Amino acid sequence: MTMWTAILLAAVVCVASKLIGYLVPTVRLERGRSARVIDLLTVAFLGALVAVQTVGSGMAVTIDARLPALMVAGTLLWLRASFVIVVIGAATVAALLRLLGWSA
């Protein structure tokens, strides 16, 4: 599979799911169990992505400058900083630590 195939396939699936709701309005995903699972999907995926993006390197778990950067991001969020500040703050911490030669 090339990157283009993957991108187009994923995009078509996402567009199709938007269309399904209009073409088959009898689909009911609004209440109960399925709605709860759909709500939790976003949270669970984001949680998993935070973990993999922070400590993952291929198939290895590595503790490096990303972990302190994420802790700074968490602190900034707790202080109600905006999205831009949080992202730039974390990048700056990681870049500075690497500049100082701390653990890759």
Next chain:
Amino acid sequence: MSVATGAYGVSFGALAVTAGLDVWQTCVLSLVMFTGGSQFAFIGVIASGGLAAAPSAIASAALLGVRNVAYAVRMNPVVGLSWRHRLAAAQFTIDESTAVALAHTDLRARRIGFWVTGLGTYLIWNVATLGGALLGDVLGDVRAYGLDAAAAAAFLALLWPRLRSRQAVAAGTAAAVAAASLTPWLVPGMPVLIAALVAILIGSFNWHSARGEEPQ
């Protein structure tokens, strides 16, 4: 809201290039897929495992796109009566447009809210994506600028406002722990897909729901 959309879009563009996509591929994701959660998940999985993780990336994007089915069902009576309206509305049926439409009570206000927000977000999101992608392309050395840490921080910032219920905190934490501990044992991409399993388990059995909330 438009400032926030712009910031997310720039981050998406820069992180997509960081993950290994080229500028065109990044722009096609925003132009065609156009649903932020799925786009971030797609590039997040690709960043963790490259092209080998593509099946997991597609599955992650598809699973996160399922909520748009529910939005489309709710927006069906709002967007306009003709089929042409509905077909056109589909692409703009996302978190933002649905939220703004539902914030109004009057049908006319809902319809205007949906279309203005949907089209406005589409425009800003795509311009911001292009800007971010070009920026990421110029920066080049990802790690020296801490862009890999910025990706983790961006996901955390997207997660943060959703952690309002105990159940959400439980799902987010369980998925993070599961993904990190399974990383050495599964091919890249799969640990993230485990998140779907966590959501299905916690959601189906309604574990960690707030006290007094009746399971439905």
